Amino acid sequence: MVAADDAVIYVISDLHIGGDEQLEEAESLEELLGFLKRLATTDENAELIINGDAFGLWEITSVEGPEKFDYLLRRYPELFEQLRATGENIQITLVPGNHDHELAAYDEYIxxxxxxxxxxxxxxxxxxxxxxxxxxxxxGHQQDPNNRIEDWGNPYATPLGYFYNTHVTSQAGQLSERGRYNWLKDVQAVTPTERMPVWLLSKYFYREMNPLLRYALVPFLLLFNISAVLAVVTGLQLADIWSFPVMWTVAFLDQFGRVGTALWFVLAVNVAVAGLLVLVGIPLYFIRRDVRITIQRFGIFETALTVDTETPYEEAAREVFADRPETAIFCYGHTHRPSVREIDEGLLVNTGTWLKRLHRRDGIIGILPPVFYPSYQLSAVRIAAESNGVAVEYETIEKPNPIRDELTLTERLVTLGREPNPELPDRAVVEDET
Structure with missing residues (x-):
């Protein structure tokens, strides 16, 4: 362990290196090697802590137990050689996460x-x-009921997350290359898990759907909101209550001749369908609302996959700060969300992930499926002592976002002006008591 007086600690987590077939590709490996090379020449009294999920052992299903180390060594020899070189200059400490909990189960790994x-x-x-x-x-996974390891160090411990990753995530890695585009391997970046169905719908619509079918549906989906309104006012006209909007629309489109006639036909079809959906949607809304109230009354509204990404960690940090008042920082990963929050007299710090992150953005009009913008927020958290306390800051590791490579023109157009701009947290200091 480095000395306390001038200690500098770098923390990274959630690298998720390794997995079946397409999951073998470590998209940020080049940046990780560059970061490790820099630490190999630093003159700081530093330690690198890899705080869990360095490796995706759950997603490696072709081998078992310590044989997975051989798999990693064969697949990523340059990483292990760089770890050896960097470890000659600074201390490197590896802490198991949930995806690589097996590291705690076999002494051979040590x-x-x-x-x-x-x-x-x-x-x-x-x-x-x-x-x-x-x-x-x-x-951080011990604060997550779906990934908590009740019997720590037991190689046969299998929380709910284990089955999800060994069956769903690893299967996605095996099937990804069969798609029109190799997108299914990004399943690891979908958090929380509840977003999976929406993400699959989005990628199917924008990537896998037959192009002719998609472009035939786009006008209807884009005009749905307008059509729903026109369906209502058409009903008012049929009831002899208010006919002005329909009459004005017809007169306006007549000015454009055949183009106006074609547009009116499209609108008429949309209005008919939208009107039907509105009529069906009204009773469905009340049924859905009543079902939700009933489920809440029985106290089972939360699904097995629903995870609170903040409260459990805040409570765990408060316990640590109360039990050990000298603790200034509670540092964790797991949720892939880089953040710094003040909790009581300390800081709750999340180190984020070196995986791709996906940011949901709804379309600016219509009812098109949402778009998931990809981005990288690669960073290392630097923790060091200062004259007045302990400082935390995020060092950015640059990697271009793959928006133009992974989003279609349609996806970018329907979310124009809604592009995400994720930023890493600002520098923070836990001041010593005076």
């Missing part, structure tokens, strides 16, 4: 990682001193 200058700690959490304070590190 010896094998040690050959590459990586210290594998098989505990659920670790503590490091920085200045006069300390920092608590854990991956």
């Amino acid at each position: 010896e094998r990682f040690a050959k590459y200058n990586v210290t594998l700690v098989q505990d659920e959490s670790i503590t490091r001193s920085v200045g006069t304070r300390s920092v608590h590190f854990e991956h």
Whole structure:
């Protein structure tokens, strides 16, 4: 462990390196190697902590147990050689997460990682001193009921998340190349899991659907909102209550001749369908509302996959701060959301992920499926002592966002002006008590 007086700790997590077939591609491997090369020449009294999910062992289904180390070594030899080189200059500590919980289950991993200058700690959490304070590190999955390992270190521990990743995620890696575009491998970037059906619908519509069928549906979907309004006013006209909107629309479109006639025909079809959907939707709305109220009354509204990404970690941090007042920072990963929040007298820090992130954006008009914008927020959290306390800052590792390569022109047009602009948290300091 590095000395407390001038300690500098770099923290990364959720690299998710490894998996079946298409999941083998570590998209940020080049950037990771560059980061490790920089640490190999630093003159700081530094330690690198890889805080869980360095490897996607759950997604490797072709081999079992410690044989997965051989798989990783064969697939990513340059990574292990760079770990060896960097580990000659600074201490590297590896903490298991849920995806690589097997690292805590076999002692053989300790010896094998040690050959590459990586210290594998098989505990659920670790503590490091920085200045006069300390920092608590854990991956974070123990606060997630779907991924909590009840019997830590048991190689046969299988929480709900294990089955999801060994069956759904790994299967996606095996099938991804069969699509029109190789997009299914990004399943790991879909968080929370509840978004999976919507993401699949989005990718099917914009990527897999027959182009002729998609472009035939686009006018209807774009005009649905307008058509729904026209369906209502058409009903008012038929009831001799208000005929002006329909008459004005007909007169306006007549000015454009055949083009106006064609547009009126499209609108008429849309109005008929939209009117039918509105009529059906009214009773369905009340039925759905009553079902939700009934489920809430029985206290089972939360689904098995629903995860609160904030509250459990805030509560865990408060417990640590209360039990160990010298603790300034509770540092975790798991949720893939880089953030810094003040909790009581300390900081709750999430290190984010080196995977791609997907940001949902709804269309500007109509009822087209939402678009999921891809981005990279690669970063390393730097924790160091200062004269007045402990500072936390995110160091950005540059990697271009693949928007133009992975989003169609249609996706970009229907979300024009709604592009995400994710930013990493600002620098924060936990001041010492005076």
